[in-house]
Amino acid sequence: MWLLLVLLQAAVLPARPCEAPGEAPAVRVLSARLLGLATDPARDPDPSVYLALRLAGDHDLRAEERYLARLQDTFQHRYGRSLQAAGQPHAAPHGHPQRDAVAAEHNANAEAEWPETGRLALYLLGLRATCPPPExxxxxxxxxxxxxxLEEDWAGSRRHGHPLTSYYQYSLGVLALCVHxxxxxEEVIRRLLVAQHHGTMGHAGGxxxxxxxxxxxxxxxLERERLVGAGLAEELRAATRGARRRMAEVQGEDGFIGNVYSTPWALQVFIATNTCRTQPAxxxxxxxxxxxxxAFTTAATMAQALPALHGRSYLDIASMRCQEELDTLTPMSPEPLPEVPGNVTVQLVVECPxxxxxxxxxxxxxxxxxxGASLLDVLRAAAAQGPHNFTFDTQETPQGPFLLRVLGLEARQRDRTYWQLLTAPNTSLDMGVADYRPRDGETIILRLSEW
Ligand code: B12
Structure with a gap:
């Protein structure tokens, strides 16, 4: 019934130049599923989810308002006071909700003052996407x-050769300020240009x-909003062209650019630069x-895929028009996973160099x-089976549970180490522990890697 409603409503959707051709119904179903997840009060609010709802073709405006209120509750409370009043430079806002829980649990609060460039940038992008715009x-x-x-990240990049967070978060920071x-x-922008020029944006294993x-x-x-001088604007244009060219070059036979989860980001670049009609890629x-x-089953992955599927990019946030928003989207519940009978045996290997x-x-x-068990279920089964004393811990993130510690060994942001998930002999998984479902006889490697 819901599906029928969603499909019927699709017929009245206005087309956008870069929108998924003739496939709006499937995309609307995905939007409706994300809305379903967003209306679940048990889930922490995530600015990327809000952005995806706002950039969609149609809306549930009341639900979006409620979601925004939940986001504001979380973020305004943390960043509402001025930086001076907070006594900077050493008093960044304490109390990252997820890290706090972990810190309380493990009494390891060492990373509480780490910059939160990406989260805050996404929230600010979200605020710019509200209708009407907030005060x-x-x-x-x-x-x-x-x-x-961003300055902390920039200083970190000068000291260590990379931002304290990551180039991904650094870029989100620049983007959010630009959209506002x-x-x-200029030096902060140049850092990004240099990283792009030298190809140092990626990390080992990704x-x-x-x-x-x-x-x-x-x-x-930056170029479109005319926030830089003519010389730098020309460099930025060239860098954007270069990025587009590389994306077309790395496109696989299967059509993906990187993997299925990075492809929507590549699409956003073509959309933002009005090249979606001219680029065969x-x-x-x-x-x-x-x-x-x-492949898009989690709120985080759906939220990243939907803007491009609706033919929109994060740049569109800078020029949101608040009139005539269709208020016809209805939430859908996630599809239950099919029951798979029988058992599997997974070979679990832990490596630390x-x-x-x-x-x-x-x-x-x-x-x-x-x-049908997830890798997380397999890890739990390993921990329960004696006598080999397997132990592990995860940390909740907007992407799902992140494997943080295995056999007592903790991956640390400061050392840029993480527990990489691989399938033998040496293929990095493109899903996290909660989403990956190992096959019978598969060997899964948990490897403490640097990134
Ligand atoms: C940087 C990055 C990393 C860094 C994060 C370290 C850091 N301090 O920044 C490192 C190298 C550790 C990493 C690891 C992994 N990553 Co990663 N990562 C990213 C990237 C490029 C940016 C994330 C980010 O900063 N977001 C912005 C901040 C504001 O949002 P956030 O949600 O708070 O981000 C935090 C979490 O997302 C967490 N995180 C990062 N990656 C992953 C992956 C999973 C599954 C989980 C649960 C959490 C998580 O670290 C972020 C920083 O604190 C994204 C790209 C993308 N499109 O999202 C991929 C991405 C999220 N990663 C991905 C994957 C697959 C992984 C790994 C599972 C790879 C592997 N085979 O081991 C591992 C996680 C394993 C584990 N231990 O649980 C996929 C997830 C796809 C999916 N199906 O959900 C993405 C989308 C890349 C892609 N295109 O495939 N990642």
Whole structure:
């Protein structure tokens, strides 16, 4: 019934030049599913989800208002006070909700003062996307905090060769300030240009497409909003062109640019630079995405895919028009996973390279689990089975549970280490522990890696 309603409503949707061709119904179903997840009060509000709802073709305006109120509750409380009143430079706002929970649990609060460039940038982008726009005054302190974080990241990049957070978050920071029409220091922008030029945006074990795309969106915005001088504008134009060219070059036979999850970001670059009709890579990537919409099962991945599927980019936030928004979207519940009968056995291997671990391979055991179990279920089964003492901890993030500690060894932001998930012999998984479902006989490697 819901599906029928959603499909019927699709017929009255206005087309956008870069919108998924003739596939609006499937995209609307995905929007309706995201709305369903957003209306669940048990989930922490996430600015990316709000952005995806706002950039969609039609809306549930009341639900969006409620979601915004929840976001404001979380963020305004944290960043409402001025930076001076907070006694900067050493008193960044304490109390990251997720990190706090982890800190309380593990008594490890060392990273509480880490810049939150990306989160705050996404929230500010979200605020700019509201209709009608909110009062500017409460946003001032948020913008000041974001500038402060970006400066911290910039200083970190000079000291360590990379931002304290990541180039992805750094790019989001520049993009959000630009969308708010705030100038960014030329040196801060140049850092991003240099990283893009030297190809240092990616990290070991991951592709650079998502990050390069967000950086290209920031470049396109700075140029379009005329926030830089003529010389730098020309450099930014060239960098955006270069990013587009590389995206077309790395497109696989399957149509994806990077993987299925980075492809929507690459599409946003073509959309933002009005090249969706002229670049053959765009049509092929969009077709590939539409064939794999079932890969987007979590709120975070749906939220990142939907703007491009609706033919929009984060740059459109700078020129949101508040009239004539269709208020016809209705939430859909997530599809329950099909029951799979039987059992699987997964070989679980834990590796930690020297010098941290002289013995390198710390664990190598078969783990029986029900068929269809997620990797997280397999890890739980391993922890429950004796006598090999497997232990692990996860940390909640907007992307889902992040594997933080294995056999007592913690991955640390400060050392840029993480527990990488691989399938043997050496393929990095493109899903997290909660979403990946290992096959019978598969060997899964948890490897403490640097990024
Ligand atoms: C930077 C980054 C990382 C860094 C994060 C470190 C850091 N301090 O910045 C590192 C290298 C550690 C990392 C690891 C992984 N990542 Co990653 N990562 C990203 C990237 C490029 C940016 C994330 C970000 O900063 N977002 C902005 C901030 C504001 O949002 P946030 O939600 O608060 O971000 C935090 C969490 O997302 C967390 N995180 C990062 N990646 C992942 C992945 C998963 C599954 C989870 C639960 C959490 C998580 O770290 C972020 C920074 O604190 C995204 C790209 C994208 N399109 O989102 C991929 C991305 C999120 N990662 C992805 C993947 C697959 C992974 C790994 C599973 C890879 C692997 N095989 O090991 C691991 C996680 C394993 C684990 N231990 O649980 C996928 C997730 C796809 C999906 N199906 O959900 C993405 C979308 C990349 C892609 N195109 O495939 N990642």
């Amino acid at each position: 500017p005054s409460p946003q001032r302190s948020l913008v000041t905090w974001l500038k402060y974080y 029409h705030k100038r960014v220091r 592709s650079a497409v998502d990050t390069e795309a967000v950086a290209a969106l920031a470049f396109a915005c 765009y049509g092929r990537a969009m077709a590939a995405l539409l064939e794999h919409l079932d 020297e010098p941290r671990c002289p013995q390198r391979r710390l664990y190598n055991q078969p783990v029986p689990a029900p068929a």
